[in-house]
Amino acid sequence: xxxxxxxxxxxxxxxxxxxxxxxxxxxxxxxxxxxxxxxxxxxxxxxxxxxxxxxxxxxxxxxxxxxxxxxxxxxxxxxxxxxxxxxxxxxxxxxxxxxxxxxxxxxxxxxxxxxxxxxxxxxxxxxxxxxxxxxxxxxxxxxxxxxxxxxxxxxxxxxxxxxxxxxxxxxxxxxxxxxxxxxxxxxxxxxxxxxxxxxxxxxxxxxxxxxxxxxxxxxxxxxxxxxxxxxxxxxxxx
Numbered sequence: 001x002x003x004x005x006x007x008x009x010x011x012x013x014x015x016x017x018x019x020x021x022x023x024x025x026x027x028x029x030x031x032x033x034x035x036x037x038x039x040x041x042x043x044x045x046x047x048x049x050x051x052x053x054x055x056x057x058x059x060x061x062x063x064x065x066x067x068x069x070x071x072x073x074x075x076x077x078x079x080x081x082x083x084x085x086x087x088x089x090x091x092x093x094x095x096x097x098x099x100x101x102x103x104x105x106x107x108x109x110x111x112x113x114x115x116x117x118x119x120x121x122x123x124x125x126x127x128x129x130x131x132x133x134x135x136x137x138x139x140x141x142x143x144x145x146x147x148x149x150x151x152x153x154x155x156x157x158x159x160x161x162x163x164x165x166x167x168x169x170x171x172x173x174x175x176x177x178x179x180x181x182x183x184x185x186x187x188x189x190x191x192x193x194x195x196x197x198x199x200x201x202x203x204x205x206x207x208x209x210x211x212x213x214x215x216x217x218x219x220x221x222x223x224x225x226x227x228x229x230x231x232x233x234x235x236x237x238x
Contacts, residue, residue, distance in 0.1 A: 004038035010022050030227075031224075034223070035228060036231075042070065043070055065087070072116050077119065080120070086126065087125060088120055110143075141183060152187075153189050156168060
């Protein structure tokens, strides 16, 4: 299982004061040295943390594959096609939300997503869809012939007891459905050192994209150690 480190909230701290530090690019390089397998940034339409220049800097200045999270907005699509990240992950996006809430409605936005997916495929950019473990959404992702999905784990992380067990079973079923369709299964949102192992019954997990909890932990122990702690737990996944 691979770890993609999301450095958005390094940029959040920078933007709070409008300075040139801390540097998301430096954070990405430190994560790479600590053993991360990829870097994720989310270029939001409102530019609340990652800025356009950050995306270019990530593409040119750090050694790991770059995953660009983005809403399916025409302006952001054009930027992605120019930057040429290794992959894009299409996510739902609302200006008023604190963070991404729930998965993408692939069924309801099929035509618009199909056009963007086709453009990215023609440009040689792999596409992932950030979706809930809903059978209809996963089936629609299969119809779009995307190579990857990222299962939304936020609901699973936010509940306990019987509700978490129900979410876990939905994730297990979703991972099996996607795998049967030949789709790579990634996962992310809300994962941290305390809840990560509870996700391990989910089969076929390829990459976990984790950001907020790693950056938060890095405030206490430093980014390299925070990345290594996450990798140590992930190494127990079989």
